[in-house]
Amino acid sequence: MIGRRTVLRAGGWAAGLALLGLPPPAQAEGVAEEVVEIRMRGNADGSAVWFDPVGVLVEPGQTIRWINVDPGNSHTSTAYHPANGDHPLRIPEGAAPWDSDYLLPDQSFDLRLTVAGVYDYFCLPHEEAGMVGRIVVGHPQGGPSAATLPEAARQRLPSPEDIVRRKSVRIG
Amino acid sequence: MLIRTILIAGAFAMAAVPAQAQSVEKAPPGGTYKKVSELVKLPDFLPGMGTLYVDPATLPAGPFLAYDHDGRLASTIYMIPVEDIQGQKKFDNLKAAGGKVDHVDMYFNAGHPGVEKPHYHVVLWHIATADEARVAK
Ligand SMILES: [Cu+2]
Numbered sequence: 001m002i003g004r005r006t007v008l009r010a011g012g013w014a015a016g017l018a019l020l021g022l023p024p025p026a027q028a029e030g031v032a033e034e035v036v037e038i039r040m041r042g043n044a045d046g047s048a049v050w051f052d053p054v055g056v057l058v059e060p061g062q063t064i065r066w067i068n069v070d071p072g073n074s075h076t077s078t079a080y081h082p083a084n085g086d087h088p089l090r091i092p093e094g095a096a097p098w099d100s101d102y103l104l105p106d107q108s109f110d111l112r113l114t115v116a117g118v119y120d121y122f123c124l125p126h127e128e129a130g131m132v133g134r135i136v137v138g139h140p141q142g143g144p145s146a147a148t149l150p151e152a153a154r155q156r157l158p159s160p161e162d163i164v165r166r167k168s169v170r171i172g
Numbered sequence: 173m174l175i176r177t178i179l180i181a182g183a184f185a186m187a188a189v190p191a192q193a194q195s196v197e198k199a200p201p202g203g204t205y206k207k208v209s210e211l212v213k214l215p216d217f218l219p220g221m222g223t224l225y226v227d228p229a230t231l232p233a234g235p236f237l238a239y240d241h242d243g244r245l246a247s248t249i250y251m252i253p254v255e256d257i258q259g260q261k262k263f264d265n266l267k268a269a270g271g272k273v274d275h276v277d278m279y280f281n282a283g284h285p286g287v288e289k290p291h292y293h294v295v296l297w298h299i300a301t302a303d304e305a306r307v308a309k
Contacts, residue, residue, distance in 0.1 A: 074212075074213050
């Protein structure tokens with residue numbers, strides 16, 4: 001189980017090492033790809049919120065980093081999983097769920113996914129507003145159906161095929 | 173009888189008003205109002221609104237009292253879920269402690285901790301439009 005998923009919080013031990021002047025630890029499993037950043041965004045009056053990009057393709061074990069760049073709101077990255085408030089399972093069987101908890105402006109959250117497949121996630125306070133995202137790990141076939149999503153969320157999610165083809169899909 | 177009623181009502185008003193009226197113009201408003209950023213995880217100062225206080229018992233509608241960086245009351249805000257508007261829900265006797273209203277804004281908000289449902293902000297500005305810059309950021 002250990003090693004399937006590694007979560008580093010902003011200001012956590014990696015940042016602590018940096019403060020001590022030590023280099024960050026080498027990544028496990030020989031994965032050395034660049035960090036894939038997903039920004040949590042909102043417009044000035046808070047009438048729209050979204051993940052940018054909304055869809056990303058990553059390699060197994062690659063670090064995904066969510067950053068809240070919205071000065072007027074808090075956001076979360078929360079896996080569609082029964083463990084998270086009884087939400088439907090929309091990540092691969094056997095993959096561990098995650099929940100970043102609320103990120104204030106400029107805070108970030110790191111995650112590594114090692115089980116190949118399609119992962120859907122949402123923002124706790126903004127699911128109804130359609131703040132959802134999709135991560136494709138590796139090159140899986142198919143993905144979770146759209147049936148269990150709120151309408152606003154359903155319209156936002158790119159298909160896994162689209163994400164695989166374009167690697168990164170942005171809204172608008 | 174009438175005079176006695178007025179006197180009693182007056183006494184009640186005197187007893188009730190000072191705690192509310194004298195305190196809301198400057199942050200913190202006191203009484204049952206709590207700082208929103210201490211109730212839920214939100215930034216202390218929200219661009220466009222300011223530092224918010226609310227009586228948790230009145231959520232989600234509020235009123236929320238919004239203060240500028242110097243602790244001066246800028247607006248009173250009501251947050252009305254869109255589903256409540258669609259459901260034709262009645263909001264009766266919402267408190268309005270902030271005094272003179274200069275103008276009113278209404279705009280959609282996608283939600284935030286505390287009021288997660290998509291909702292409308294109904295903003296009673298106690299300052300002139302030009303002074304809204306005080307809470308812009
Ligand atoms: Cu959000």
